[in-house]
Each structure stands twice: as C-alpha cells, then as structure tokens.
Amino acid sequence: MYSEEKKLMVAELICDDRIPPMKFRELAGFLQVPKQNRSELSEILDALIREGKVAVDKEGRYVNDALLHVKGQYFGTGKGFGFVRPEGKGSEADIFIPEGKDMEAMHGDSVLVTITCEAYESNGKRNRPEGIVVKILARANEEIVGTFQKSKDFGFVRPDNQKLDFDVYIAKEHTKGAVSGQKVVCRLKHFGTSRQNPEGTITEILGHRNDPGVDVISVVRAYGLPTDFPEEVYEEVAAIPDYVTEEEKEGRLDLREVQMVTIDGEDAKDLDDAISIEKHGSTYTLGVHIADVSHYVKEGSTLDKEAINRGTSVYLADRVIPMLPHALSNGICSLNAGEDRLALSCIMELDESGRVTSHKLAETLVHIDRRMSYKAVKGILENHDEALMKEYEDFVPMFETMRELSAIIRARREERGAIDFDFPECKIIVGEDGKIKDIVPYDRNVATKLIEDFMLMANETIAEEFYWLELPFVYRNHETPDPERMTKLNIFINNFGYHLHGAKDSVHAKELQKLLNRIAGTPEEAVISRLTLRSMKQAKYAPDCLGHFGLAAKYYCHFTSPIRRYPDLQIHRIIKEYLHGELTGKRISHYEAILGERADRSSMCERRAEEAEREVEKRKKAEYMSHFLGEVYDGVISGVTGWGLYVELPNTVEGMIRMVDLRGDYYRYEEAQARLVGERSGKVYSLGQRIRVQLAAVDPLASTIDFVPFFK
Secondary structure, eight states: OOOHHHHHHHHHHTTTTSOOOOHHHHHHHHHHHOGGGHHHHHHHHHHHEEEEEEEEETOOOOHHHHOEEEEEEEEEOSSOOEEEEEEOOOOOEEEEEEEOOOOOOOOEEEEEEEEEEOOOTTTTEEEEEEEEEEEEEESSSSEEEEEEOOOOSSSEEEEETTTSOOOOEEEEGGGGOOOTTTEEEEEEEEEESSSSSEEEEEEEEEEETTTHHHHHHHHHHTTTTTOOOOHHHHHHHHTSSOOOOOOHHHSSSEETOOEEEEEEEETTOOOOOEEEEEEETTTEEEEEEEEOOTTTSSSSSHHHHHHHHHOEEEHHHHHHEEESOOOIIIITTSSTTSSSSEEEEEEEETTTSSEEEEEEEEEEEEEEEEOEEEHHHHHHTTTTOOHHHTTTTTTTTHHHHHHHHHHHHHHHHHHHHHOOOOOEEEEEETTSSSSSSEEEEEEOOOHHHHHHHHHHHHHHHHHHHHHTTTTTOEEBBBOOOOHHHHHHHHHHHTTTTTTOOOTTSSSOHHHHHHHHHHHHTTTTHHHHHHHHHHHHHHOEEESOOOOOOOTTBBBBBOSSTTTTTTHHHHHHHHHHHTTTOOSSSSHHHHHHHHHHHHHHHHHHHHHHHHHHHHHHHHHHHHHHHHTTTTEEEEEEEEEEEETEEEEETTTTTTEEGGGGGGGTOOOOETTTTTEEEETTTOEEEEEEOEEEEEEEEETTTTTTTEEOOOOO
C-alpha cells in the first residue's frame, strides 16, 4: 500500500506547470520507479484521478485535472438548459450547458465540466463559454419537497423548486398513504435518465398544500434549514444561569450608571445592541454595546457547533429559526431593560466632522434604562409627539444628540461615496391561522437610520483596528463590480438619459451613489436601483480584508449581531482574547487554520437563508393576491424579456404580463434598450414605464402572478 506522502509528491509533480505532461512510462522513468514497484505508482495515479486532482488527456498523458475540467455548481433553469458556476467565481463566470449536455445533473449538484467553446464576442455582445457535464461529483437533491399526485397504481411528486424540471415516480408501496394535494418529502432512490424519471420514496407528509403554514414548512424542509436543537444543546443551556452572577461581574468595566437604551422593532425579542451617547463641547462619545454572547457560547461546545451549522438566524414570514436557542437569544444574551447584562463595548470619541479620533474596546457590565422602539423614537424626533416626549422626557436630549451625530456620520459616509439603496421593502403580516393578512411597507425613518449609522461606525472602527494589528480576523468584504456588468448597466441607463463615468474600467462607488441621487423620485427609480444592485458582487465573509465597495469602506466587519450571525460571535472571541493578551502563538495559528472555513460556511448559510426568505415571501405574496382576482392596479414595468413584461405594484408584489396577452399587435423584443416595440402600432413598453394592469391569474403553488394590460 502506498503512503500519503508518495501520493502528495506525485500530485505536486503532475500539477507543477513547469513540468510538461508525461505518459505513464515517462512518469515512471522520471521518478525512477523500478518495474517491480510500478503497480504502486499505478494505484497512486488511479486514486488521484478518483479524487479529481489528476486527469488523462487525449494523448494519454497525466495532467492537472484543472487544465481539462472545471469544477462547479450546476444551476438548472427548468427549460432544459443550465449553467455551471465555477468554484470561487461569481455569476459572470457561468458556463452555458446546452440541453442534453448536462448528464442528467440536477439544480445544485456539484459537477465537472469540459469546455467545448470558449467565450466570444458577437454583435457587440459577449457570449458565455459553453461546456458539457462529464461527471457528477455530489448530488444536492437526495431529498425533494413537492406536491404529491396519486394515480391508480403509483404516484408522483412535482418538486416545488421549478428549476427541477421533472416529476419523481413513487411506487404504490412507497407512498406512505399520501393523497393528492399533500406536500411531502421524498428521498430519491434513483436519479433518473433522459428516458426515465427519477424514482423515490415518501419519507414525510407535511400536510395538505392548502393547510395554514404548510407552505412555509415546505420551504424550511426544501432548503434543509435546521429547526429543532439537539437535546445536548438544551442541556448546555439549562446549565447557564438566567442572571449575571457576582463572579461574572468581576474585572469588567461597569457602565451601569451610563444612560443607555436599545432601539428595535416593536416585535423584536433578541436585543443584541444598545446605545449610549454624550456630547462635551464639539466632541461626541458614542458607545455601541453588544451582548457578550461568546461568554455563554464557548468555542468547541455543542452550542457552538450547532451555531456553526446554522450560521445565521432565518427570518420567515410567520416565524424565526434562531441560530441560538430562545433561552439564550431572548434571555440572558438579550439586553433586556432593567436587567444587568454582560456586553462587549466599542466606545468611540468623534469630532464635529464625524471622524473617530479615538476608541476603546472593553468587556463591560451594562444596565439598559429603556427598551425603545423605532416607532416611538420616530414619534419623538420626527413627529414631536407630546405624549411620547412626556413619557420619555429624561431621554429626549439623548435622542436629539443621536440624531445630530447620525446626520454628521451619514453625510461623511455619503461624501466618500457610500451607496445607500432605499428600496421599497415590505413586511408580511400573517395571522394566527397562518394566513397572510396584509403586505405593508417597512418604515425606514430617522430611528432606523441612526441605529444603522452607529452600527456601521462600530463595525468599521473595529475592522480597521484589527487590520493594522495584523491578527487573524473575519471581515465582511464587498468587492469592486465586474467592469463588464458596469458597462451593461451604463448602456441600460443611457436609455433614461443617465451615464456612469468609469464604467469601462473601474467605476467608483460615488458614481453609483450620484446615479441613485439623480433617479430619486422618478418613475424609473426602483427599476434602476434594483438593476444597479444586481450588477454588483455579493458581499462575503473572509479572513482577508478586501474592503467594502458599497459602503466605500476600506475596512469592514460584522460585530454588532452575535445573537443571530456566527461571524460576529467568532470575532467577539478574537477581540476578547486580544484584550486579555491571549492572542499569541498557538492561538493565532489556531485561528489562521479555521477562519477560512468558518467564513465560507457563514457565507453559504447566509445565502441559503436569503433564498429561503425570498421564496417564502414570493409564496405569501401570491397567496395574498389570490383574493383580488379582477382588481385593477397602477404599477411600474420592472422587467422586460422576450416572453413578456414584469410589473411591480406599490406594495412590492411583482407579476407578469405574458407576450400573448399583449393583444392587437406583434411585439419585437429589443434587449439593448430593454423594451418591447409593436411592429404595426409602434407602441413601446419599456423599463420604468407606468402601466395600469388587471390581476388575471394567481398560482400560489408556483408563486406566479399574471397581469393583463387594463385599458379604459
């Protein structure tokens, strides 16, 4: 049997681009392997091929597998063709996979691809490279959630995920008694071929598709979101006192006499940040006090392992799937008013221009004076509500100082070019029966903005300090947009009379903020804002500091939400070890070894949570609109495609006008101008255009909403 050292040595030799590819006999000679030992070399090469590290080219030479194949994730479209996104790349690097060339890969599978056609330019448009899937490395869909349909002698499951364009065959003896219309979980026994559907077994019946809450449960199961905590986690939590002990108070900076409040949504229960502020002359002392979750969630504990697995709390329409058990997140870790709590504080001195002149990090003991809501603070600062100002008269000067500093900080951030996306977002109101009651806009006001400003300031201040300390850390990076995407965005906004400077090379965040300022209040604002956001890269966690493009910040991290985000909890541990002088030698090596994986895991969990949240929102919106068939609405064209128009209503609901419903003319799709043009009438439908529509059809199961143009 060969050793791992030998295998590693052979792999390094073959993958060394300074050494030409060799056939087996040449390789054996180069390595001076005696004939009697060549079977061992053959075993090593076979193992390296199985592991995807080495491949054999057409000439029979052993080469670095990466030279022949691209490893990535397959993205289905539900239309036959698909795309593969290479590992570590953004969507701009996607490889097009034509219909029939996917080797029956399913959406989400990890695959190997051979490139058959490199990217090329045609008619001023850059076309993606094309490839074929040659190997499926890992299946992403061993379990599928969908709707069961029963036939006489068998059944089948139609997946909820529309990117899985197949039905799963279920033999009669494997239906578990399911009836038509029930949402089920099925485990695949066979992944199918081009001639045969996948085959599976029903493992769980979630309920009928029309039962309250079943739609949300289906999404939770489809995305593999963990719900129940292991018993060992509850046992650990039970051993944690629900109050701060005298022993725990020792050695901490006592801030219990400092006036301090939390400001959150009215229904928030996990309060992990509090604010204190004072002004002396032209100097502000801003304290951002964050729950010391790391004091209770120890590295390597069962609690910690479960938090790593979850990565983040998930906020769905009618429920929260927390990263930590409620006994912690709503209890001893929550900065509840009137209770002593442990915190990790960032206390900053700022001058009259909003520049941090000095700061201090400390383990603290705090006592929150009042639990404030955004609504109440807005009522005081914007509406000057007399009843509220009377109720909180001892705190009004504090709120006025907060507003003053917030405005200075925000102006300074805007001056450097930070991008402030102010989308019309919504909140879905669900009743106790699980049915959606209303869709209301989020109120982004002076109170929400000042908390946002103070949290960003703390995050930047801490990230900058640890960058210059050159210690292991987890940063929140948002890289510079791809120039090709910025060029496409520039072409699009030219249709509205706008222009971006530097789009062909390296656009500055300030240019995008100027664009957003210019479109504020215009019919095309929402459309251009969303397209601008989609043209940017996705923010990620990483142990290397690459800056945050959207905030125009050189240094940025997530420090302020350790109850609901694992990266925040992770850097709390690092900060505390640094404060105690323990971040040396072995501990530095430990963090250098784990932070890359921790950051990747957190980014993956964040994306999963966002996708699940969007899916639930789509389903709830479709359910809500199903009660208003035939109603007429004023909307804005939010998307133009070759198959129709997308229209967004003021309540953020989006639906489609299909091409077939644009009656009376044949419409030509002009992609570059993002518009449809009538061949006979010359009528134009373009992005950002206001349009009156009638609700024609809704399919809550497919989360689709259909409009038709409405003419008086």
